[in-house]
Amino acid sequence: MRMRAKRIVLGVAGVLVLIAAVPLVYSQEYFLHLCIMAMISAIVAVGLSLVSGYTGQMSLGHAGLYAVGAYTSALLTTRFGVSFWGAVPAVLVVSALAGVVIGAPSIRLKAGYLTISTVAFGEIVHQTARNWDKVTKGPTGIGAIPSPELFGLEVMTLRAWYYFAFVFLLIAVWISARIVNSHIGRALRAIREHEPAAQVMGINSSYYKVLVFVVSAVFAGMAGALYAHFITFIAPDNFTLNESIGFLVMTVVGGIGAISGAVFGAFVVTIIPEYLRAFGDIRLVLYGLILVLFVLFMPKGLVPFIAEHVRRWTRRATRSQASRDTAPRR
C-alpha cells in the first residue's frame, strides 16, 4: 500500500514536471493558447465529473455557470474598477449561489431531471445575457477585460497565462481529490451504490448531492472568470448549450468519475477539432464521427481504456518473465 502511494505521488510529480516544461520546450503560440483553453475547460470538466461520477446525474448547464462566473468578474473589473483578485470572492459566492438555486430543487426530482433543468438554466442565463442590455451590453458583449495582476506584474503573455491557469487547475484537482477521499466522497459512493441503504445508515443523500453540485458550480464559475480575463472579451454566444455539451463530452471521452479522465478529456476535446482543421469542410463531420466511435469502442472513456491496456500488457510481460524463470532446464 505504501509502495503504491509512493508510486502514485511519483507519477503525479512526473506528469506535473512534464506539463510545466511544455512552454519552455515548445512555445508555438497557437499551441499554448489551446493548452490554456484546455486547462480552463478542464477545471469545469473536473467539477462536472464529480457530479456525473458520484450522483449519476449529468449536467448540461455548466456553460451557464461558466457564464455567471465570467460575467460577474468582467462586470466587476470593467464597471467598478475592482481588481481580478477582488472579484474572485464575488465569483465564488455568486456561482455557489447559482449552484444551490439549480441544484437544490432538481436533484430531488426523479432521475435524469437534473440534466433537463440544467439545460433550462443554461438557456435562461444565455438569453438574459443576450437581452439585458443595460447590464451585459447584450449580444455585443463586454470587451477590454483587464489582465489579472500577480505580485505587481500583469499576467499578459501566453507563457504566464499557461502557468497561471495551470495553478488554478492544480487547485481544482487537489480540492476534488480531497473531496473524493474524505467522508464526503465515501458518503457519495455509498449513495451511488445504493441510495436507500445509504439513507438508512444516516446519510442525508440530498445534502451531499447538492453539495457536490455546488462545488462543481464554483469550479465552473471560477473557470469562467479565468476565461473572461484570458480572452479579455466575452459575449453571450460563448456560453450556449453547445459549450455545455462540450464540457459533458470532455468528461465522457476522458472517463467519467475519474479526475485524470476529466483533465485528459478536456485536452483531447479542445485540441482534436483544431488539428482537424486541415480537413477543411468535413472537419466537423469527422469530429462527430470521432465522438460516436469513442462511445462505441471506448465506452468507459479514454483513461480507463488506456489503463486497462497498460495493465494487461504489463501482466503479460511479467507472466512471460515468470514462465521463463520457472522453465525446466535441460
Added chain:
Amino acid sequence: MGAFFIEQVIQGICLGSLYSLVAVGLVMIYQAVSVFNFAHADLVALGGIAAFVAYRSGVTAFVLTGLCAFAACFVTGMLVERVAFRPLLRAPGQNYLIATIGIGIVLRNLMRIIFSADVFAFPSVFGSDPLIVGSVLIVPDNIAILLVTTIAVVALHLFFKKTLLGKSMRAVAQDREAAQVMGINVNRSISWTYGLSAGLAGLAGLLVAPVFYVSAEMGGPLRMKAFIAFILAGADSIWGAIIGGCIIGITEALAVGFISSRFKDVILFFLMTLFLVWKPGGLLSRRNGA
C-alpha cells in the same frame, strides 16, 4: 384587441402543433430507449431540405413533397439507429446521449457540405392571401400546419392502437425485457420507432420551411421549443407532448404579442421550471410536487 388576441392564440396553436410534432418524436424515442435524442432537430432540417430539393426538381404536389420529406427522414432515422445506436442499447445513458450528439453534428455538417451553407426561401404552397373569418385573419400556412399535424397524430394513434407493429412498439416502450420474453422483436420495434419519429420530424421540417426558411441549421429554433414540450410531457407521454407543444406555442405567441419578443424564451424556460417543480412527472401525471 379581441381580434388580435384570437389571432395570436390561433398563431400560437399552429406554431405549437409544430412543436408537438417534433416533441412526439422525442417522446417516442425516450419511451423506447430512455434517451433524449439530440439529433432529432437535425432530422427536422433534413426533412425541410428533402422537401426543398424535391420541390425544386419538379415534385410540386404538396402531398408528394411531404412524402419525400417523410421518406428521407424515415430511412435516415432507421439507418442511424442500426449503425450507431443499437450497439449502445445496454451502454450507460451518457454514452448513448453523446452518440446522439455526435450523430447530430455529423448530420448537420454533412447537410451543410452537400446542400451548401446558404439559406433558401421555400414558397408557401397555399399562397399568401389570408383567410378572413369575421375580423380575424388566418394565414393559409397555418391551416396547412394544423391539417397535416392533425392527420399525422390521428394516423399515429391508429397505428399504435390497431397494428401489430404499433402494439409491439408500445410493449417495448413499457418494458423492454418483458416484451422480449413475450417474443417481440425488440430491435425491429426500436428501429421502426426511430424511423417513424424521424419521419414526423421530416414532416415538421416540411411545414416549418416556409416560416423559418430552408438551411442545415433550420432545426435549431425548434430544438429548444420541442425540448420544453418534451419536459412538459414528463418525457414519456405522447398526449402530454401534444398538449405541451400547444401550451408553449400559445404562451410564445401571447408573449410576443403582449409583452416583448425579446424575453419570450426566458418566459418559456421560466414556465418550464415552474412545471418541473409543480408537476415533475409531466402534464398528465397525477402526482404533484417533488
